Amino acid sequence: MQTSLAPYGYTDRIEQLYQSNFERPCPARVVRVDKNRVMLATTDGPLHVAFPRLDEQCATGDWVQLGTNSENEQVIAGVLERSSLLARKKAHDPLSGAQVLAANIDVVGVVVPVDRPISHNRLERTLVAAWDSGGTPLVILTKADLSNGNDDVVSQVIDQAAGVDVVTTSAELGDGLEELMPRVIPGQTLVLLGPSGAGKSTLINALAGRHLQDTGDVRVVDGRGKHTTTSRELIPLPNGAVLMDTPGVRGFALWESDAGMEAVFGDIEELFADCRFQDCRHGPEPDCAVQAALAAGRLEQRRWKSYLKLQRELARLDRQHDEVAKRQYGREWPKIVKAQAKARRQPSPPG
Numbered sequence: 001m002q003t004s005l006a007p008y009g010y011t012d013r014i015e016q017l018y019q020s021n022f023e024r025p026c027p028a029r030v031v032r033v034d035k036n037r038v039m040l041a042t043t044d045g046p047l048h049v050a051f052p053r054l055d056e057q058c059a060t061g062d063w064v065q066l067g068t069n070s071e072n073e074q075v076i077a078g079v080l081e082r083s084s085l086l087a088r089k090k091a092h093d094p095l096s097g098a099q100v101l102a103a104n105i106d107v108v109g110v111v112v113p114v115d116r117p118i119s120h121n122r123l124e125r126t127l128v129a130a131w132d133s134g135g136t137p138l139v140i141l142t143k144a145d146l147s148n149g150n151d152d153v154v155s156q157v158i159d160q161a162a163g164v165d166v167v168t169t170s171a172e173l174g175d176g177l178e179e180l181m182p183r184v185i186p187g188q189t190l191v192l193l194g195p196s197g198a199g200k201s202t203l204i205n206a207l208a209g210r211h212l213q214d215t216g217d218v219r220v221v222d223g224r225g226k227h228t229t230t231s232r233e234l235i236p237l238p239n240g241a242v243l244m245d246t247p248g249v250r251g252f253a254l255w256e257s258d259a260g261m262e263a264v265f266g267d268i269e270e271l272f273a274d275c276r277f278q279d280c281r282h283g284p285e286p287d288c289a290v291q292a293a294l295a296a297g298r299l300e301q302r303r304w305k306s307y308l309k310l311q312r313e314l315a316r317l318d319r320q321h322d323e324v325a326k327r328q329y330g331r332e333w334p335k336i337v338k339a340q341a342k343a344r345r346q347p348s349p350p351g
C-alpha cells in the first residue's frame, strides 16, 4: 500500500476505491480549503492547487484524484465518492443550498463546553446533523475543570445525547484524553464541532502532544465573539488518526434530515402511533399521546417545542428544494416528482 499518505487516513479501503475508479490512481486528500485555493496532502508532500472547476466542489477531508491541465499545472481532476458528509444550510441565503463542512469523517465530535450554560437547541441540532452525516456522533464535554463540580450539566447532556457516548475532558488538566483517544483508531478521522471558545483547538493540541493550532481567549467584542480558528483543517496525530479542527459555528441550520431526527427524537415520533387519530396534529385532538405525555411530565415541553421547530425548518427547506427544482426543470418537473415518489415507494435494494 501507498504509505506516505497513511498519516492522512489512507487505508486499504481508500486504496481500493482509487483502484476501482482510476486506471492510474494519483491520490491526494484535501487538508484545507481557502478562498481561492485548496491545500492537499499528496504522496510528494503538501501541495496548493487552484479551487477546482468541477460540477461537484470539494471539501476538507475529500479524497481527490490529481491530474494536470493544459498548462501542465497540477489540478484536482475528480472527487472520490464520500463515505460520509457533514453539511448545513448556508446562512442568510434561503435558496443557496448546502454548505459542505467536512467529508469522509468517521467520528463527529460534538463539543460542549461546561463553563457556560448548555445550549440544548444547539446540541440537538448538531446531533441531528452528526447522525445525518453518516459518521458516528460522540459528545465531548470540555473544560471540566471549570464546571464547579456541576454534575448537573453532565447528566443533562447525557440525557439529551439520546444514547450517544459522552466523554468528559479537561485539556487544562489532561483529563479524559486517554478515554477519548481509543475512540479514534488509526486511519479514522474525527471532526470537532462546537461553539467558538469551546476549547476545540486546545483539545487537539493536547491530543497531539504539541502546539499545532492557535488557541485564544473568548472575547465578546460585538456579541459574535472572536474566532481563533478560521478554517477547517486536517491534523494528523502520532497514532495514525486524523483530527479536523473547525472554526466555531454560531448556529447550525439543518440541511436535510431523516435518520438524524429519528435518532435524536425517536421517542417522540414513537408516541405518534398511540394517538387516537392517524392524522393527529398533537394539539387539541382527543386522546393525543403527545399531549398526554406532556401532561404527565414524561415529555419535556422544551424538547417538544424544539422538535416542532426543527420539523418546521425542515418542511420549509423541502418547499425551497421544490421551488429550486421547479425552476431548474421547468415543465419536466411534474414527471420528476412522480419518478421520485415512485422510487421512494420501492423497497431499497438489499445491502
Ligand SMILES: Nc1nc2c(ncn2[C@@H]2O[C@H](COP(=O)(O)OP(=O)(O)OP(=O)(O)O)[C@@H](O)[C@H]2O)c(=O)[nH]1
Pocket: 142, 143, 144, 145, 146, 169, 170, 171, 172, 173, 194, 195, 196, 197, 198, 199, 200, 201, 202, 203, 214, 215, 216, 217, 218, 226, 227, 228, 229, 230, 246, 247, 248, 249
Ligand atoms: N480552564 C480551561 N480552559 C480551557 C480548556 N480548554 C480550552 N481552554 C481555554 O479556552 C479558550 C478557548 O480555547 P480554544 O481552544 O481556542 O477554543 P476553540 O473551540 O478552538 O475556539 P475557536 O477556534 O474560536 O472556534 C482558551 O483561552 C483556552 O486556553 C480547559 O480544559 N480548561
Ligand SMILES: [Mg+2]
Pocket: 200, 201, 202, 213, 214, 215, 228, 229, 245, 246, 247, 248
Ligand atoms: Mg479553535
Ligand SMILES: [Zn+2]
Pocket: 272, 275, 276, 280, 281, 282, 283, 285, 287, 288, 289, 290, 291
Ligand atoms: Zn397526537
